[in-house]
Amino acid sequence: MLKLQVLLSAVDRLTAPLRSVSAASRETAGKVDAIRKQLKALNAQQSNVNTFTALRKQASASTEALHKAKAKLVEFKEKTEQARAELEKLESEFRAAQNATRNYSEKAKLAGKQVKQLGKDHIALAGPLRAAKARLHETGVSVRQLFTRQLSVDQAAYLILGSSK
Numbered sequence: 001m002l003k004l005q006v007l008l009s010a011v012d013r014l015t016a017p018l019r020s021v022s023a024a025s026r027e028t029a030g031k032v033d034a035i036r037k038q039l040k041a042l043n044a045q046q047s048n049v050n051t052f053t054a055l056r057k058q059a060s061a062s063t064e065a066l067h068k069a070k071a072k073l074v075e076f077k078e079k080t081e082q083a084r085a086e087l088e089k090l091e092s093e094f095r096a097a098q099n100a101t102r103n104y105s106e107k108a109k110l111a112g113k114q115v116k117q118l119g120k121d122h123i124a125l126a127g128p129l130r131a132a133k134a135r136l137h138e139t140g141v142s143v144r145q146l147f148t149r150q151l152s153v154d155q156a157a158y159l160i161l162g163s164s165k
Contacts, residue, residue: 133143 136143136146
């Protein structure tokens with residue numbers, strides 16, 4: 001029995017380091033699992049941080065693009081207003097030109113009617129004028145001399161009346 005005890009004690013002393021290594025190995029395996037879980041959690045957090053950073057960059061770029069688009073919109077609205085004002089001015093000038101054109105057209109029609117009437121009157125006077133010229137010629141009065149004498153009388157009257165003023 002004593003021998004058995006010595007033998008068990010010797011085996012116990014020999015296996016003690018193995019049991020100790022086995023226990024340490026289990027403890028290390030537990031710590032490795034805990035570290036893996038922590039590493040997995042850190043990787044997930046890093047992924048969240050990366051996603052957040054990427055989204056923040058996109059949001060910043062989107063905000064900048066939005067500000068530029070709003071500025072362009074304001075510019076386009078201003079240019080549209082300017083173009084609308086210019087269009088209204090041109091429309092007003094066009095209406096004025098249309099009115100002037102209409103007025104001139106009416107005046108041209110009226111002048112055309114007057115020319116036509118004057119032409120008729122001229123034709124109507126040509127016959128009596130020839131007849132009067134013929135009667136003057138029959139009485140021995142030269143129409144050319146009559147015109148020259150009338151000019152002389154007009155000039156003399158002008159000289160007399162003009163010098164008395």
